[in-house]
Amino acid sequence: MLHSYDALRQHGELWDLYTRKEEYTPEQLDQYGCFPYAASTNKNILEPMVSEYLADNGFDYKYPAHKEFAVCLTHDVDEIYPPLNHALLSSLTCIKKRDFSGFKEQVFWKLHGKEKSPYRNFREIMDLEEKYGACSSFYFLATNSDITRFRYTIEDLEDDLGKINDRGWEVGLHGGYYAFNDPEEILREKKRLEKVLDGEVCGNRNHYLRFQVPDSWEYLKRAGFGYDTSLGYNEMVGFRNGMCHPFRPYNLHTGSEINILEIPLTIMDDTLFESATSYEEAWELSKRLIDTVAAYHGVICLNWHSESFHCPFKGPREIMYKKILQYCSGKKAWMTSGKKIYDWWEKNEY
Numbered sequence: 001m002l003h004s005y006d007a008l009r010q011h012g013e014l015w016d017l018y019t020r021k022e023e024y025t026p027e028q029l030d031q032y033g034c035f036p037y038a039a040s041t042n043k044n045i046l047e048p049m050v051s052e053y054l055a056d057n058g059f060d061y062k063y064p065a066h067k068e069f070a071v072c073l074t075h076d077v078d079e080i081y082p083p084l085n086h087a088l089l090s091s092l093t094c095i096k097k098r099d100f101s102g103f104k105e106q107v108f109w110k111l112h113g114k115e116k117s118p119y120r121n122f123r124e125i126m127d128l129e130e131k132y133g134a135c136s137s138f139y140f141l142a143t144n145s146d147i148t149r150f151r152y153t154i155e156d157l158e159d160d161l162g163k164i165n166d167r168g169w170e171v172g173l174h175g176g177y178y179a180f181n182d183p184e185e186i187l188r189e190k191k192r193l194e195k196v197l198d199g200e201v202c203g204n205r206n207h208y209l210r211f212q213v214p215d216s217w218e219y220l221k222r223a224g225f226g227y228d229t230s231l232g233y234n235e236m237v238g239f240r241n242g243m244c245h246p247f248r249p250y251n252l253h254t255g256s257e258i259n260i261l262e263i264p265l266t267i268m269d270d271t272l273f274e275s276a277t278s279y280e281e282a283w284e285l286s287k288r289l290i291d292t293v294a295a296y297h298g299v300i301c302l303n304w305h306s307e308s309f310h311c312p313f314k315g316p317r318e319i320m321y322k323k324i325l326q327y328c329s330g331k332k333a334w335m336t337s338g339k340k341i342y343d344w345w346e347k348n349e350y
C-alpha cells in the first residue's frame with residue numbers, strides 16, 4: 001500500500017476520505033463518543049471509492065487457492081450469560097413458536113452449571129463455519145469495567161479460549177469501553193487476555209466501535225497489535241473510508257504511515273437489521289456489498305455477535321449469517337479469520 005499514497009494524494013477528496021480527515025476535528029459525536037455516520041460528508045458509503053481508484057491505477061490483490069476475494073468472519077463476544085431482557089425475549093419467542101425444549105434451554109440452563117449458558121456457543125459457531133470450509137475470529141472482553149453492566153470474567157473462559165485456539169480459529173481482544181483512548185488500559189487488557197489464552201493476541205476490535213482517529217491506531221500499535229477491525233459505523237453498513245481492502249493507516253499529524261493493519265468493518269449484524277426495513281431488504285443490502293467487494297477483489301468484514309447465535313429472539317440474524325456463508329462460498333470466497341488475513345497481507349507485502 002505504500003506506493004499508493006502518491007497516486008491517492010493527487011486526489012485531495014479521496015485522500016481526505018482515506019485518511020478520515022474529517023474525524024480529526026469532529027463537530028459532533030454520538031452518545032458513546034463515536035463519530036457518527038450522520039456527521040460524515042461522505043454519503044456514498046456503499047461504494048468503495050478509494051479501492052475503486054486504486055484498482056483503476058493497477059492495484060490488485062490475490063488470495064490463496066485462486067480465491068476471488070475474502071470474507072473476514074468475526075464475532076464480538078459481549079455476553080456470555082443472557083441478561084434478563086434477553087432471557088425474557090427469548091422465552092417469549094419460544095412460547096410463541098411452541099418450542100418447549102428451546103424454552104427450557106433459555107430458562108433453566110443455570111441449573112446445569114454456568115458452562116451450559118446458551119451464549120457459550122463457540123463450538124456450534126465453529127461447527128457451522130467448518131461446514132463451509134471457513135474459520136473466524138472471536139473477540140473477548142478482558143476488563144471488569146463497562147458502561148452498562150458487568151459482562152463476564154475472562155478467566156472463567158480459559159477452556160473455551162483453548163478450544164477455539166486449538167481448532168485454528170482466532171482469539172482476539174474486544175477492547176473495553178474505556179480502552180480506546182487509554183494506551184495503558186489497552187495494554188493491560190491485552191496482557192490479561194494473553195495470560196488466559198497462554199499465547200499472543202494479534203487482533204482487536206473496540207466495544208461499541210469507539211475509536212479516535214488517528215490516536216487509537218497509534219495506541220494499538222504501541223500495545224503490539226498486528227491489526228484492528230474497529231473502523232465501521234454503528235448505524236450504517238458500508239465503507240467508512242472508501243476502502244474495501246485492509247490498509248495501513250496514515251497519520252496526518254506525524255505525516256507517516258502507522259504500522260498496523262486496519263481491516264475495515266463492512267457489515268455488523270445489528271446495524272444491518274436496523275438499517276433495513278425487512279429481512280429481504282437486509283439480504284439485498286448484504287448481497288450488494290458482497291458483490292461489490294468481490295468485483296474489486298477485496299475483503300468484506302462481518303461482525304456477527306456470538307449472542308446472535310442460539311438466541312431465539314435474534315433468529316433472523318443466524319439465518320442471515322448462514323445465507324451469507326452459502327452465497328460467498330458459491331462465489332469462491334476465502335472465508336477466514338482476521339489473523340489469517342493479516343498473515344496473508346504481511347506475507348505478500350500488500
Ligand SMILES: [Zn+2]
Nearest residue numbers: 076078207208
Ligand atoms: Zn461489544
